[in-house]
Amino acid sequence: MPRLGVHVSVAGGLINGLIRGEELGCEALQIFTKNQRRWNHPPLEEATAEEFREAFPKYGAPPIASHGAYLLNLAAEGNEVAEKTMANLTDELWRCQMLALPYLVLHPGSHGGAGVEEGVKRIAANIGEALTRSGNEVTTVLLETTSGAGKTVGGEFSHLRDIIAASQMPERLGVCVDTCHIFAAGYELRTNEGYEETVEKLSRTITLERVNFFHLNDSLGVLGSKKDRHTHIGKGELGLAPFGFLMNDLRFREVPMVLETPDGDNGEMDSVNLSTLRSLKV
Incomplete structure (x- = not known):
């Protein structure tokens, strides 16, 4: 069975994400290392990072992904947004x-009318430049599949393939598959035939070895709607079947999978959604 978890809050300190993950019985986690809706932040203190690294094995050492800020546009070029990104x-x-995180999930961004091909080149170049500037040697950058709305890049598997191919550091890149996003982009998952066809397309286009992470979300939008609207497992247009296929697919048995579903008024829905997923294992 895959390593299941949730996107956990780090309110009150990064280490609280580990604590919350343990309380939920998570085997994988996703966090924000800083406010995802602001451009500027105070630097991360080494003492804070050291506390997190030392606590990590005490909480089962789950694979953890950071999620990049929502403000980023990796396809921007020659403007203020590009500089801030x-x-x-x-x-x-x-x-x-500093935190020794193995993964960073990023939305590819919007080409803004320049076209997908140009957007792909910019995204590859910008990720490579940021990796070089940061000196990061431990984190794999994961390109997240998107719903394909507007001028965004990533609504087709081929977009992510082409970003990796255009990169000067392809070995540093992987893919995060979001179930809501690919369904909204037009990839069928609800039938065994549709699921297998989609996985085959993923394998043929990107290779399954590049799939390092999953976001598990049901969809409020219908197939091909281009709408990025998450909901609880089994409560949307996807239903339970796709998640049953994933829970029992040996090709993904070691891949971390985290929920990005609404957590409920009192945070109770994370446990409910995790229980639903675990119940689907045959």
């Missing part, structure tokens, strides 16, 4: 190095 991403990679 580079500074923020470089800082994020430095934080990941």
Whole structure:
């Protein structure tokens, strides 16, 4: 069975993410290392990072991904957003190095009308530049699949393949598959035939070895809607079947999978959604 977990809050300190993950019985985690809706942040103190690194094995050493800021646009070029994106991403990679995090999940961004091909080139170049500037040697950058809305890059598996191919550091890149996003982008998951066809496309286009992480979310939008709207497992347009396929797919048995579903008024829904997923294992 895959390593299941949730995106946990680090309110009150990074170490609280580990504590919350243990309370939920998580075997994988995703966190924000800083406020995801701000450009600038005070530097991460070494004492804070050391406390986190020392606590990590005490909480089962789950694979952890940081999620990049929502403000980033990796496909931007020659403007203020591009400059702020580079500074923020470089800082994020430095934080990941300090915290010894194995993964950083990033939204590819919007090409802004320049076209997918140009956007792909910019994304590859900007990630490479940020990796070089940060000196990060421990973190794999994961390109997240998107719903394909508007001018965003990542709605087709081929977009992520091409970013990796254009990179000067392809060995530092992988993929995070979001179930809601790929369904909204038009990839069928609800039937065994549709699921297998989608996994085959993923394998043929990117290779399954590049799939290092999953976001498990049901979808409020219908197939091909391009709408990025998450909901609880089994309560949306996807239903339970796709998650049953994933829980029993030996090709992904070692891949970390985290929930990004609403956590409920009192945070109770993370436990409910995890229990639902575990119940699907045959």
